[in-house]
Amino acid sequence: GDSVTQMEGPVTLSEEACLTINCTYTATGYPSLFWYVQYPGEGLQLLLKATKADDKGSNKGFEATYRKETTSFHLEKGSVQVSDSAVYFCALPNYGGSQGNLIFGKGTKLSVKP
Amino acid sequence: DSGVTQTPKHLITATGQRVTLRCSPRSGDLSVYWYQQSLDQGLQFLIQYYNGEERAKGNILERFSAQQFPDLHSELNLSSLELGDSALYFCASSATTSGRDEQFFGPGTRLTVL
Numbered sequence: 417g418d419s420v421t422q423m424e425g426p427v428t429l430s431e432e433a434c435l436t437i438n439c440t441y442t443a444t445g446y447p448s449l450f451w452y453v454q455y456p457g458e459g460l461q462l463l464l465k466a467t468k469a470d471d472k473g474s475n476k477g478f479e480a481t482y483r484k485e486t487t488s489f490h491l492e493k494g495s496v497q498v499s500d501s502a503v504y505f506c507a508l509p510n511y512g513g514s515q516g517n518l519i520f521g522k523g524t525k526l527s528v529k530p
Numbered sequence: 531d532s533g534v535t536q537t538p539k540h541l542i543t544a545t546g547q548r549v550t551l552r553c554s555p556r557s558g559d560l561s562v563y564w565y566q567q568s569l570d571q572g573l574q575f576l577i578q579y580y581n582g583e584e585r586a587k588g589n590i591l592e593r594f595s596a597q598q599f600p601d602l603h604s605e606l607n608l609s610s611l612e613l614g615d616s617a618l619y620f621c622a623s624s625a626t627t628s629g630r631d632e633q634f635f636g637p638g639t640r641l642t643v644l
Contacts, residue, residue: 448630459532459620459635460573467630505573509629510586516629517563517575517586 418443422506422521429496429528437491437524439480439506447508449473449482449489450518454503463491463504496528533557534636536621542642548609551639553621555602561585561624562604563633564596568617579604580627608641616643 422439429435441449448467452460464473469484478493491504506521533556541549555562564576566589575588579598590596593611598604608615618640622633 450632452635457637459534459637460622461532461635462632465632510575511629516561516578516580516624516627516631517565517588518629518633519575520573522572 418447418508418510418519420506420508420519420521422504422524424522424524426525426527429526431498431528431530432495433528435491435493435496435500435526437504437506437526439489439491439521441487441489441506441508443487443508444511446484449480450507451478451480451489451491452505452507452520454505454523456502460505496526498528498530501526501528532634532636534621534623534634536619536636536639538639539637540640540642542644543611544644545611545613547611547643548607549611549641551606551608551619551621551641553604553606553623553636555604555621555623556634559623559625559634560602561627562598562602563622563624564590564604564606565620565622566617567620567638573620576606578627585627611643613643616641 450465451463453463464475466473466482507518535554560581576590578586596606618638621636624631
């Protein structure tokens, strides 16, 4: 079945360091791909998404490119801030979107030190 | 603020008991999803409702049930509780049944079973 594999954390970085969180997927067809973020004590919120191959999603300085050839959707940021400390989840819709629920990766906890 | 509300925020109960978690979706959203987040299992989809009808089921135990009411709010009922049911329970909503749409998450209900 469809699945998502993302690098396990925790990841600890200093402020202004570069971030990459790897995400690969197995899916039927070409699903939309998502990154959700969970700040401490809060629910998940959509960070960015891409709906087709070669699309680049971006938000708040984060970017991810939908790579069909490598079935990947890695999250990147050039300069992280303390406020980026959170858990990041890669996700895709089940059965290519015909079933509405999301399949999530295990999550990667990011801690950014001043 | 996602517009999705969940009550209560915290729930502490004993094994064998029954609890009800409540969710109000974002205004206008017809789909409601329930997810369970635990340390060992990560984020797992439980069940989806769309406009009052059950739409999809995930890894939901037989001891758990849910429903969506005419005003679109949803309740998740957990009975014969076990220690392993301790987790964060999230409700999410979206406008349609398509997994390609953004899902908006509530702040969650933290259930502790003693």
